[in-house]
Amino acid sequence: MEKLRFFATTVIGLEDVASREVESLIGVKTEQDVGRIAFHGNLEDVYLLNLKASTINKVFIELYGSTFQSLNDIYRLAKSLDYTWILDAQQTFAIRSERVGVHNFTSMDVSRVVGQAVIDSFANATGKRLKVNLDEPDVEIYCLVRNSDFIMGVNTTGASLHKRGYRVYSHPAALKPTIASAMLRIGDWTPANSLIDPMCGGATIPIEAALEASGIPPNHLRKDFAFLRLKICNQETFEKIRAEALAQQKLESACKICAMEKFAKHVQGGIENAKKAGVHETISFKIGDATKPQDYPEAQFDFIVVNPPYGLRANPKEGVRKLYESFLKALKTKLPEATLVIITAASKRFKEAAENTGITIIKDRKIWHGELLANIFTCKI
Ligand SMILES: C[S@@+](CC[C@H](N)C(=O)[O-])C[C@H]1O[C@@H](n2cnc3c(N)ncnc32)[C@H](O)[C@@H]1O
Structure with a gap:
C-alpha cells in the first residue's frame, strides 16, 4: 500500500x-x-x-x-x-x-x-x-x-486518547492526561529526573510520568480502537505491534515520583487510578499540604509538575493568590533547586505570586484546557 x-x-x-x-x-x-x-x-x-x-x-x-x-x-x-x-x-x-x-x-x-x-x-x-x-x-x-x-x-481512534482507561476515580477537576503528559515534555522532564506533584488530586500527572518511566504504552488499556473495524486493518500486525510495545515495559523503574495531596479521599482515588494504570508501585503517595514545607517528603526533587486549583469557592474575590504565594514560598524553602511546571487559568494571580516570591518564569504558553484558556508556566524556583 x-x-x-x-x-x-x-x-x-x-x-x-x-x-x-x-x-x-x-x-x-x-x-x-x-x-x-x-x-x-x-x-x-x-x-x-x-x-x-x-x-x-x-x-x-x-x-x-x-x-x-x-x-x-x-x-x-x-x-x-x-x-x-x-x-x-x-x-x-x-x-x-x-x-x-x-x-x-x-x-x-x-x-x-x-x-x-x-x-x-x-x-x-x-x-x-x-x-x-x-x-x-x-x-x-x-x-x-x-x-x-x-x-x-x-x-482510526474512536473516543479521544485522553480517555486512557485508567481513571476509575474521577477527580472533579481532573486534568486531561494528554495535557499532563505535554507538561512533562514542556519542562523537558525525563525519567532520569525525580518528580513531585504536591496537589495531585486523582494523580494524573504522576501516573503519566510513571507510565513513561515504566515504558508502559499510555493507551495500553484501550481495547476499542476504531481501526479494528476498518477493512484495511490487519489484526495480526496490530497484535504483533502491541505485543512488542508491551514487551518494552521495564520490570522495575528507578524513577522517583511522588504524589501529594491535602485530601485523603483524592489520595485514595489517585492510588486506585495508579493501580488500574499498572504503575502504583512506581509512585509514592502522601497526604500533605503543599503550602507547608514540613509536609513534603525528606528527599529533594528535580521537578515539581502541578495542576493547582484555579479558583477558591470559599474566597472568590481573593481567589488563589494567597494559596499560590504560600505554595511558592514552600517550594523556595523546600525545593530551591527544582524546576516548576504549572498549569493554571488564574494566570494573572500566578504571575503576581511569582513576582512577590522572587520566582522566575522562564517559559509561558497558552493552551485550551477544555473551555478554559490556561497557561503552562515553566519556572526556576
Ligand atoms: C485541579 S485539582 C488537581 C487535579 C489533578 N491534576 C487530576 O488530574 O486529578 C487540584 C488539587 O489540589 C488540591 N489542593 C488544594 N490545595 C492544596 C494544598 N494546599 N495542598 C495539597 N493539595 C491541595 C485539591 O484538593 C485538588 O485535589
Whole structure:
C-alpha cells in the first residue's frame, strides 16, 4: 500500500509538542495547524500511534483536504472519492462535522450532504447502499469546514486518547492526561529526573510520568480502537505491534515520583487510578499540604509538575493568590533547586505570586484546557 496521509488532533496550544512526539515515535516530518498536525505514514503507524502517543487525541486517515466554495461543492468533492477501500457494504457509517467561520449552512448540513455523497459514491462503485448509524457506526468519517478549507478523514481512534482507561476515580477537576503528559515534555522532564506533584488530586500527572518511566504504552488499556473495524486493518500486525510495545515495559523503574495531596479521599482515588494504570508501585503517595514545607517528603526533587486549583469557592474575590504565594514560598524553602511546571487559568494571580516570591518564569504558553484558556508556566524556583 502506498503511503497514507494522516492528521492527528491535539489540544490547541500543544501542536508543537504533539508534532515532536509523533516525529520521534514514527520518524516522519509533520506539519502543524491549529489543534492538528499532518504527516504521511503507513498503517502500522496508525497502530503504533494509537497505542503509544500520549499528547494526541485522535488519528485520522485523511481522505480529502483542500478548499471549497459552497455546500454543493462539498457534496461534489465528497462524492468524487472512493470509499470501497475503507468500508464494506454491510458496515454502517456516520459523518461527524465541525464548522468554524461564517457560512450559510450548518455543520449538520455538512454531515447530511457528505453522508449522501458517501452513499452515492459507494452505490455507483458497488451497486450497494450503505447504511447510516449515528449512535454506533462501524466507521466514523470526520469533516472539518474551517473558513474556505474542507478536510475529511476516517477516525482510526474512536473516543479521544485522553480517555486512557485508567481513571476509575474521577477527580472533579481532573486534568486531561494528554495535557499532563505535554507538561512533562514542556519542562523537558525525563525519567532520569525525580518528580513531585504536591496537589495531585486523582494523580494524573504522576501516573503519566510513571507510565513513561515504566515504558508502559499510555493507551495500553484501550481495547476499542476504531481501526479494528476498518477493512484495511490487519489484526495480526496490530497484535504483533502491541505485543512488542508491551514487551518494552521495564520490570522495575528507578524513577522517583511522588504524589501529594491535602485530601485523603483524592489520595485514595489517585492510588486506585495508579493501580488500574499498572504503575502504583512506581509512585509514592502522601497526604500533605503543599503550602507547608514540613509536609513534603525528606528527599529533594528535580521537578515539581502541578495542576493547582484555579479558583477558591470559599474566597472568590481573593481567589488563589494567597494559596499560590504560600505554595511558592514552600517550594523556595523546600525545593530551591527544582524546576516548576504549572498549569493554571488564574494566570494573572500566578504571575503576581511569582513576582512577590522572587520566582522566575522562564517559559509561558497558552493552551485550551477544555473551555478554559490556561497557561503552562515553566519556572526556576
Ligand atoms: C485541579 S485539582 C488537581 C487535579 C489533578 N491534576 C487530576 O488530574 O486529578 C487540584 C488539587 O489540589 C488540591 N489542593 C488544594 N490545595 C492544596 C494544598 N494546599 N495542598 C495539597 N493539595 C491541595 C485539591 O484538593 C485538588 O485535589
